Amino acid sequence: MCTRFAPSPTGLLHLGHAFSALTAWDMAQAAGGTFLLRIEDIDTARARPEFEAAIFEDLAWLGLDWPRPVMRQSDRMPAYRGALTRLAALGVVYPCSCSRADIRAALAAPQERAEPARDGPDGPVYPGTCRGRGMATRTPGDALRLDMVRALARLGDGTDTHHAAETGAAEIARHRLDPDALTDRCGDIVLARRDIATSYHLSVVVDDAAQGITHVVRGRDLLAATPIHILLQALLELPHPSYHHHVLIRDEAGRRLAKRDDARALRLWRESGESPADLRRHLGLPPLAA
Ligand code: GLU
Numbered sequence: 001m002c003t004r005f006a007p008s009p010t011g012l013l014h015l016g017h018a019f020s021a022l023t024a025w026d027m028a029q030a031a032g033g034t035f036l037l038r039i040e041d042i043d044t045a046r047a048r049p050e051f052e053a054a055i056f057e058d059l060a061w062l063g064l065d066w067p068r069p070v071m072r073q074s075d076r077m078p079a080y081r082g083a084l085t086r087l088a089a090l091g092v093v094y095p096c097s098c099s100r101a102d103i104r105a106a107l108a109a110p111q112e113r114a115e116p117a118r119d120g121p122d123g124p125v126y127p128g129t130c131r132g133r134g135m136a137t138r139t140p141g142d143a144l145r146l147d148m149v150r151a152l153a154r155l156g157d158g159t160d161t162h163h164a165a166e167t168g169a170a171e172i173a174r175h176r177l178d179p180d181a182l183t184d185r186c187g188d189i190v191l192a193r194r195d196i197a198t199s200y201h202l203s204v205v206v207d208d209a210a211q212g213i214t215h216v217v218r219g220r221d222l223l224a225a226t227p228i229h230i231l232l233q234a235l236l237e238l239p240h241p242s243y244h245h246h247v248l249i250r251d252e253a254g255r256r257l258a259k260r261d262d263a264r265a266l267r268l269w270r271e272s273g274e275s276p277a278d279l280r281r282h283l284g285l286p287p288l289a290a
Pocket of ligand 1: 040218
């Protein structure tokens with residue numbers, strides 16, 4: 001059993017992060033497994049070394065320990081490139097030059113589609129403007145997107161449509177995926193951003209496999225991303241970990257904690273003289289076995 005806590009060093013950890021890390025840690029302890037820390041710093045414009053240092057300090061204060069050196073996603077670009085090459089070879093990737101404003105405009109335009117535009121795990125579901133562009137048309141400023149319909153078809157043999165649909169359906173069922181939810185609610189998600197040659201979804205899938213993660217423990221805010229990750233694992237022939245989505249820690253007004261919500265930073269809790277045991281109690285977690 002191997003699990004991980006995978007924060008992005010773009011702010012101070014808050015109580016929600018502490019809950020997530022402790023939940024993963026407790027599961028690993030109970031199973032005699034391994035707890036890993038992974039630094040998800042692909043967003044180089046927002047990641048800061050001081051936040052990374054604060055993550056190490058805060059987690060150590062909580063009583064957690066992990067093998068070092070830790071995996072840092074900014075060191076993993078060649079692995080992400082390799083995965084993109086494999087996906088492109090399956091014919092399920094296309095370049096996209098749309099800006100956020102282009103996407104908003106396309107979604108606002110009058111159209112025949114009866115369905116209103118939906119929000120997916122990464123914002124509005126992409127309307128498909130660049131779908132069908134070949135990889136040969138890629139220019140340096142383009143993002144890369146997953147063609148969701150083709151990706152699902154690809155889980156069949158990808159050639160004869162009738163046969164593909166049949167074997168594809170069996171494969172899709174085997175991975176417990178809901179094709180309608182993936183096409184309508186996720187759509188053609190970004191695999192490589194315009195500014196960074198990867199994305200959250202691609203990196204997390206490649207790294208969970210590289211680290212041999214068997215149990216992904218994370219908040220329910222990421223529930224909608226999990227079918228995308230399972231699909232990418234199937235396409236890349238990677239093992240599927242099991243997923244545990246824990247409840248989210250909210251403030252008194254019932255709002256989700258956000259990193260910029262400084263008042264709830266773990267750091268301030270620490271500095272106010274509370275102990276990790278107090279914090280566990282506050283979060284409703286059992287005390288650590290002596
Ligand atoms: N890096 C992500 C975050 O900080 C978590 C990724 C994951 O657990 O899959 O929200």
